[in-house]
Every structure is written in structure tokens, then in C-alpha cells.
Amino acid sequence: MNIQLSGHHVDITDGIRDAVSQRFAKIENHYPDISDLSMALTVERHAQSVEATTQYKGATVAVHAEEQDLYAAIAEAARKMDAALAKRKGAEASHRHTRSVV
Template sequence: MQINLSGHHVELTDAIRNIANEKFQKIASHYPHLDSVDVYLTVEKHEQKVEATTQYRGATLAVQSSKTDLYAAIGDSVRKLESALSHRKGITKANLHEKPILEQPEEAIEEEPEYKGA
């Protein structure tokens, strides 16, 4: 899986790259259909933001996390992305199964009285 890191008002040091790669590679082991994840790091006045987007089985998944610590924000965004991927995987698996069709027995239909209006 390819991890595309980019930053705004932050220098992407080797430590940041290593921790981001390490955390997001764990997701790749659970979801082998993932091709790439785009991670955008932003540092503002008193908060660090991490946005992660990816394509998974026909849907774009995007998560955002904001913390005072950049490493905590990376970890939180990984947790949120894994949760979103799990939800999407459940939706795609649910659509594969045949839905049961409820049919009323013929006897029940015949016994219903007809309404004769005034």
C-alpha cells in the first residue's frame, strides 16, 4: 500500500514519516484491497490536524482528527479510518446476501373481509 504524506505549515521529519507509515501499514494488513492512503498533516496555532482519505470498494472514505499532539492525532486518524473501513466492509458484505421475501399465505388473504363503504 502506498502512503502519500503531505503537510501544511509542518516539516515532515523522518520520525513523523516513520510513525505515519508504521501506523497506516497496520491498516494495510487488515484490508489488502487498499491501494493507497492520502495523509495530509496541518499544524495551526494550538492544534495539529490529520486528514486521511482513501478509496475502498467503490467509495471514498475520509477521516479527520485534531489534537494538541501530532502523534496522537495520527493515531486517532488511523483508528477512525479503520472504523470507517470496517463499516464499509460490512455494508458491501451485507449487499451480497439474498434478502428474504416475505410472502403471505393464500389462506390469510382470502379470510380478510372486504370493506364496503357507505
């Protein structure tokens, strides 16, 4: 998976890159169809936020997480992304067996 990181008021260090790759490795294993993931990390005075966006089966999936610690925000964004992709995967599977009208 190609992860594109951008920072607003923060320099993207190797530690941040490692934390993102570790947290999103599970998503990469569960959803191999995802090729690109773009993330924007924002650091403000009392809150750090992460916005992650990707394309999955023709739909845009975006999540936003905000915490007081940047690494906690990255972990929360990974958890929310996993839940959003699971919901999208379930919606895709529910339309698979539609009945025909006779």
C-alpha cells in the same frame, strides 16, 4: 500501500513518516485492497490535525482527527480509518445475501 504525505505549516520528517507507517501498517494488513492513501498534516497554534483519504471498494473513505499533539492526531486518524473501513466492509457484506422476490 502507497502513502502520500503533505504538510501545511509542517515539514515532513523521517520521524513523522515512521509514525504514519507504523500506525497504518495494521490497516494495510487488514485491507490489502487499499493501494493509495493520501494524508494532509496541518499544524496550527493550538491544534494539529490529520486528514486521511482513500478509496475502498468503489467508495471514498475520509477521516479527520485533531489533537494537541501531532503524533496523537496520527494515531487517532489511524483508529478512525480502521473503524470507517470496517463499517464500509460490513455494508458491503450485508448486501451479499439479498433475497430474490418470488
